[in-house]
Amino acid sequence: MNPMNRTLVLVSLLVLLSGCASQPESISYYLLHSPDNAAELSKPQAQQKVVLRSLELAEYLQNRHIVMQLASNKLQFSNKHRWAENLHTGVEKALLNSLNRQSDKALYLSPRQLGDENAVELFVELKHFLITNDSTALVSGNFWLKGQKDGSSIQSFNIKRDLNSDGYPHAIDQLRSAIDKLAEKINKTL
Amino acid sequence: MSDDTQFSELAAIKESRRLSSVWLVPIIALGIGLWFVYxxxxxxxxxxxxxxxxxxxxxxxxxxxxxxxxxxxxxxxxxxxxxxxxxxxxxxxxxxxxxxxxxxxxxxxxxxxxxxxxxxxxxxxxxxxxxxxxxxxxxxxxxxxxARIEPPVTPIGTPGLHITLNSNDEFAFEKGDAVVYKGLKVGEFEDIYFNLEERVVYYNVFIEAPYHRLITKNTRFWNVSGINFELGANGLEVQAGSVETLLTNGVTFGVPEGMSLGERITERDYFDIYADYQAASDQRYKRGVKFALMIEDTVRGLKVGAPVEYRGLVIGQVVEINPEFYSEQIILDEGYSIPVIIEIQPGRVQQPDTDEGVEFVKQQTLHWIDRGFRATLETGNLLTGALYVDVDIYPEMAPPETLENFMNIPVIPTIPEEFGQITEKMNQILNKVNQMPLDDIGKNANQMLKQFSDTASSFEATSNNADKVIIAEMSKTLAEVNRLLADYQQGSVTNTEINRTMKSVQQLLGDLQPLIKQLNRAPNSLVFPPAESTEVEPKGNQ
Missing domain, CATH: 2.40.30 (Elongation Factor Tu (Ef-tu); domain 3)
Incomplete structure (x- = not known):
């Protein structure tokens, strides 16, 4: 093979190889709780301590994909839009933050923050935490409080928030708003 | 009107020859009455x-x-x-x-x-x-x-077979008692009569059809009343028939193992009732050759009917112990040997149950006596002490000088029974023990014990020192283990580092998940650009 032909073959191979080059998929990560409006944990006037003893997520929520409901029995786990942290941690932080922001009478803590003292126990079960195809952010499940003087029964919640614009960022905001609504319901029950 | 009025005609009275029809009524009544009677x-x-x-x-x-x-x-x-x-x-x-x-x-x-x-x-x-x-x-x-005094047990005309059983033993069967076969009730005792001359009780028994076809010439009947416990040379044997015979009495029947079925019985026949299956089975050996054993030890535990075994095989039985009519010696004589009569049955040693078989067994046994054929009483069951006769050939035994006879029955020489042999050996051992220099052994033993005691004291001292060293070492090791565990406790630096590393690994796995899924979905997507994403994006209400 003469030098001319050799150069021609190399150039051809480079051109072919450049055709295989691909743009990597970009992934967006979202945080449920907002670092901007963190609640104050020092509440001198708080009369009661409430510990979030248990937060249980449905099996399909135990991953970092943001879930979207496409039909009554069909879900989409987004690969390009993901939670920046474990959803359990995210919901726990967001819920405790909302609860503490909304109430002056009670101080809500995670089990790690509670010492040996007695506290009312809060149990939350999240059955759904998703965005629906009909432009709604949906949060549903049950919660109950244990250790109150007047006792407490299981309360169900089914909170929906309409999506006013397209895209995941707005949907995440609405999910966060639904968490706020849940915190409001819990505070009313206490 | 004048007086001489004359009657021109007089009534002519004639006797009627015809019967009045009125008579028909009683005649018909009589006829009806006679017909009724008839x-x-x-x-x-x-x-x-x-x-x-x-x-x-x-x-x-x-x-x-x-x-x-x-x-x-x-x-x-x-x-x-x-x-x-x-x-x-x-x-x-x-x-x-x-x-x-x-x-x-x-x-x-x-x-x-x-x-x-x-x-x-x-x-x-x-x-x-x-x-x-x-x-x-x-x-x-x-x-x-x-009239019958009691109703018949079996209605007349019932298909089956009537037979008569008899027994000399102390069995007590009653009318209505069961005849069972392999646990099934197949017949009943119908009536009983006692023959005063023969002093035998006869039982009329009815075997129902179709079981009557099981009765043959070789059928044997034996008692299965209640539960029979027998402590013999072979140990404890428990025998029971059906539930009914547990409560009442009963007999069962069968053809002993090894015998042919025999000809079927179609008319009333007579059978003996044996005490048990073994007794019934033994009856097939009709002939036997009698031999006498002159036992010098005790015969306690030996019973009539006890087996005679040759290397574990039953070849006969004990037929008599200390015969009543033996009068040459009396029991209280010095050196009295208790005569025991045994019978070796040709049928049990693969010989015909005939005179020829008897003669062969007799000659063969006499021949073997010269070659060391000896009998001994062995303990069949240590619990009950039941004995049996064991015969075997002991080549080391010298042939007897003369062949003895007891009441014209040849005598098989005996050797002491098992316990007798043990006692003799124990005596020999004790004699040897007596001859041992026990005093010297005692002195040596004392000396040895003293040395052993010294050694033990030294060992104790050594072990005390060892204990102290070992305990100190163990304490040190435990302290180090505690220190090591403290490094891994919750909140420790090591624990925090481990947790942090695990979280990093978890995060890394989470990051790798989309890539793995993408490769799983489209393995060539690393080289070739993936197809346009089909993911649905949330839509707002417009």
């Missing part, structure tokens, strides 16, 4: 007499005679018999019953009966007793009958 007599059955032991519950004009629950007669008269030993009833039978009254017809009174084999006649509690007739069409016509 009808009654022609439809009336025969009058019969039945002799009973007593007339308990019977009433003239009321008590009925029934066959298969159908009324076929009525008791007309009851009177005592001439020698006042019973009563005779006269009964009017129906016309239909005439053919059934033969010499085989049987009568008995039906009253309530409760026995181990069942309850019967309860209906007569309200209706009163009646006479039951078991009709028979076979035999000559008969009009005078003797």
């Amino acid at each position: 009808y009654q007599l022609s439809n009336q059955g025969p009058m019969i007499t039945i002799a009973f032991e007593n007339a308990e519950g019977l009433e003239a004009g009321k008590t009925k005679i029934k066959a298969r629950e159908v009324d076929i007669g009525l008791v007309k008269n009851i009177k005592l018999n001439e020698d006042l030993s019973g009563v005779v009833i006269t009964a009017q039978m129906s016309k239909e019953a005439e053919d059934m009254l033969t010499e085989n017809t049987e009568f008995w009174i039906v009253t309530p009966r409760i026995s181990l084999s069942g309850v019967s006649g309860m209906s007569t509690l309200l209706s009163g007793p009646y006479i039951n007739m078991e009709p028979s069409l076979e035999g000559d016509p008969e009009s005078d009958f003797i």
Whole structure:
């Protein structure tokens, strides 16, 4: 093979190889709780301590994909839009933050923050935490409080928030708003 | 009107020769009456007499005679018999019953009966007793009958086989007791009679069809009443028949193992009842060669019927111990040997059960006695102490100088029994022990014990030192283990580092998940650009 032909073959191979080059998929990560409006944990006037003893997520929520409901029995786990942290941690932080922001009478803590003292126990079960195809952010499940003087029964919640614009960022905001609504319901029950 | 009025005509009176038709009425009535009498007599059955032991519950004009629950007669008269030993009833039978009254017809009174084999006649509690007739069409016509005292166990005409069993033993069977075969009740004892001359109890037994076909010439019957426990040379044996025979009595039957079935029995035959299967089975060996053993030890535990074994195989049995008519010596004589008569059965040593077999076994045994054939009493069961006779060949034994006889029975020489041999050996051992220099051994032992004691003291001192060193080392090691564990406790630096690393790994795995899924979905997507994403994005309400 003469030098001319050799150069021609190399150039051809480079051109072919450049055709295989691909743009990597970009992934967006979202945080449920907002670092901007963190609640104050020092509440001198708080009369009661409430510990979030248990937060249980449905099996399909135990991953970092943001879930979207496409039909009554069909879900989409987004690969390009993901939670920046474990959803359990995210919901726990967001819920405790909302609860503490909304109430002056009670101080809500995670089990790690509670010492040996007695506290009312809060149990939350999240059955759904998703965005629906009909432009709604949906949060549903049950919660109950244990250790109150007047006792407490299981309360169900089914909170929906309409999506006013397209895209995941707005949907995440609405999910966060639904968490706020849940915190409001819990505070009313206490 | 004048007086001499004359009658011109006089009535002529003539005797009538014709009977008045009025007479027809009594004649017809008489005819009807005669016809009634004829009808009654022609439809009336025969009058019969039945002799009973007593007339308990019977009433003239009321008590009925029934066959298969159908009324076929009525008791007309009851009177005592001439020698006042019973009563005779006269009964009017129906016309239909005439053919059934033969010499085989049987009568008995039906009253309530409760026995181990069942309850019967309860209906007569309200209706009163009646006479039951078991009709028979076979035999000559008969009009005078003797009633049965009790109802027959088996109704006449039941298919099966009647046999007679007999026993010399102390068995006590009763009417209604069961005959079982492999746990099934196949027959019953019907009646019992005792033959005073023979002093034997005979039992008439009925075997129901189709089991009667099991009865052959070689069938043996044996007792299975209740539970039999036998402590013999072979240990404890427990035998039981069916549940019924556990509560009452019963016999079973079979052909002993090794015997042919034999010819089938079709008519009444006689069989013996044996105490158990073994006794029944042993009866197949009819012939035996008698030998005597002169036992110098005790015969306690040896029984008539105990097995005679040759290297573990039963070849005969003990037939007599210390015969009653042996008078050459008395028990209290010095050196009295207890004679035991055994029998070696040719059938058990693969010889024919004939005279030739007997002669062969006798000659062969005498020949072997010269070659060391000896008998000994062995303990068959340590618990019961039951003995059996063991015969074997001991080549080291010297042949006997003369062949002895006991009451014309050849004697097999004996060797001491097992315990006797042990005792002899124990004596030898004890003699050797006595000869041992025990004093010297005792001194040496004392010296050895002292040395051992010194050694033990030294060892104790050493081990005390060792304990201290080991405990110190262990304490040190435990302290280090504690320190090591503290490094891994929650909140420690190491623990925090481990947790942080695990979280990083978790995060990394989470990051790798989309890539793995993408590769799983499209393995070539690393080289070629992936197809346009089909993910649905959330849409807002417009």
